[in-house]
Amino acid sequence: MPLIVQKYGGTSVGTIERIQAVADKVIETKKQGNQVIVVVSAMSGETNRLVGLADHLSKAPVPRELDVLLSTGEQVTIALLSIALTEKGYPAISYTGGQVHIRTDNQHNKARIIDIEKARVVRDIEEGKIVVIAGFQGIDEDGNITTLGRGGSDTTAVAMAAALDADECRIYTDVDGVYTADPRIVEGARRMDSITYEEMLEMASLGSKVLQIRSVEFARKYNVNLRVLSSFEHGPGTLITDEDETMEQALISGIAHNRDEAKLTIVGVPDKPGIASQILGPIANANIEVDMIVQNVGLDNTTDFTFTVNRNDYEKALSILKKTADKIGAKDVSGDNKIVKISVVGVGMRSHAGIASTMFKALADEGINIQMISTSEIKVSVVVAEKYLELGVRILHSAFGLEENGNVEEAG
Ligand code: ADP
Ligand code: ASP
Ligand code: MG
16 A cells, blocks of 8 residues: 655644644545555744743753753644544544654754654554654654754655655645745746756755755655645645756756845954964854855955854854954954845756856846855855845846746746
8 A cells, every 4th residue: 555644834734624624635645545644743833932932031042941842832733633533533643753763863953863763653554543743853862852943844754754665755835836936925936847856955955945955855865755735725736856857958946045144244354374264163163054155355465254154143153253353353343134045046057157147137137236146056146135035036036037937948
C-alpha cells in the first residue's frame, strides 16, 4: 500500500472548522488506499504568541525553556486532529516528537534531526491507524525537548517521509504551490508545475519561506518526492524534483525576498592583514551568522567594512562591533535594520550573461538605490531599503518576464 506523508501548516489548522476539514482530507487520502502519516504545525499565530509571552519575561529567554514552551503549540493540534479523525470513524494516534524519537542535536531553537526511530509508527500504520505527529520538535540525547527553527514542521514531514521511504511528501499550505515570487506581493506571479531541488533550495535560503530550507536539503539528500499544495482547493501544486527538461530553458525561476536582514558598517579601519577576522571573529563567536560582506579600501589606507546579519541578531551584533571598533582603532560604527534583500534566482543563469545588468537597470529606472550586491552562479542579490521591498520585487518580476504570460526566454 502506498505511504503518503501529509503536512498541514498553521493556517490549515488555524480553527476547529479547519481541523475538521483537514481530517476530511486525510480520510479521503486513506480511502484512496493509502497509508497516511500526518504532520501538523501549531494553529496559526500560536508560536508567535508563545514567543511573545517569553519576551515579556526576558530579553533573551533561556533557549531550552523556550523550546519547552514553543513545542506546546503542536501538541494541541496533534491531539485535536486525532480526536477529529477518530470521531469520524478513522482511528488515529498522536505523538509528540519525543514520543517517536525524532532525535536531534542539542542546539535549542535550531536543532537538526539526527535520526528517527520508526518502529512505533510502522506498527501503528500496519494496524491501519492514521499517525499524527507534531511538527517542529524533537528530543536530544539527554531527553530535552528541542525545536527545529521557525517553519520546522516542513522538515519534520520530509524527515518522516525519508525515514519511512514514503511514496510522496505533501506540504499543504495557504497557497496552491511554489510561485515565481511571493503571490502575496506579486499579483501576477505564476505557479510552477515543478522546480528543481537546487532552485527551491536557493529560493528558500534567499527568503521564500514556503518551505523551510532544511526540508529541501533533506528531500534532495534522500530523494523524497516533495509537493507543495493548497489545503483549501484541489490542484496539482508544485513538484520539487531533480533537474528536468522543462526547466532547462528557464533563465530565471523566480524572485525571492528576505525581510529578516540588518546591515552593519565599521568605517576607518586600519587596513592590514587579519582585520576581517578581528571584526568577524567575535561575531561568529556569539553564534551570529554573517551573510553578505563588502569591504572597500580608501585612499587613506583605511578600509570600510559592511556586512549583513539576521535582523534578530542586530542589537547584539552592533554592541559587539562597537567593542571591536574601540579595540582596533576604527573611526565609527553604524547600522541599519530597515533593509531587505531581493534576489533573482535561476539555474539557467549559468549560461546567460546580462542578468545583473537587467536587474540593476530595472531598479535604477524606479529610483531604487542598491546598497549591496552579491552574486553566485545561480543568483544575484541586492540589498535595498525596506520601503522598496514590494516595488522592487514587482518590477524585477516583470523585468524578467515572469508573469503569467511572460516569455522567460526573452529576458536578459
Ligand atoms: P505554513 O503555515 O503552511 O507552513 P508558510 O507561511 O510557512 O505556511 O508558507 C506559505 C507562505 O509562503 C505563503 O503564504 C506565501 O506568502 C509565502 N511565500 C513566499 N514566497 C513564496 C513563493 N515563491 N511561492 C509561494 N509562496 C511563497
Ligand atoms: N509552529 C512553528 C512555526 O510557527 C513551526 C511551523 O509552523 O512549521 O514556526
Ligand atoms: Mg511554513
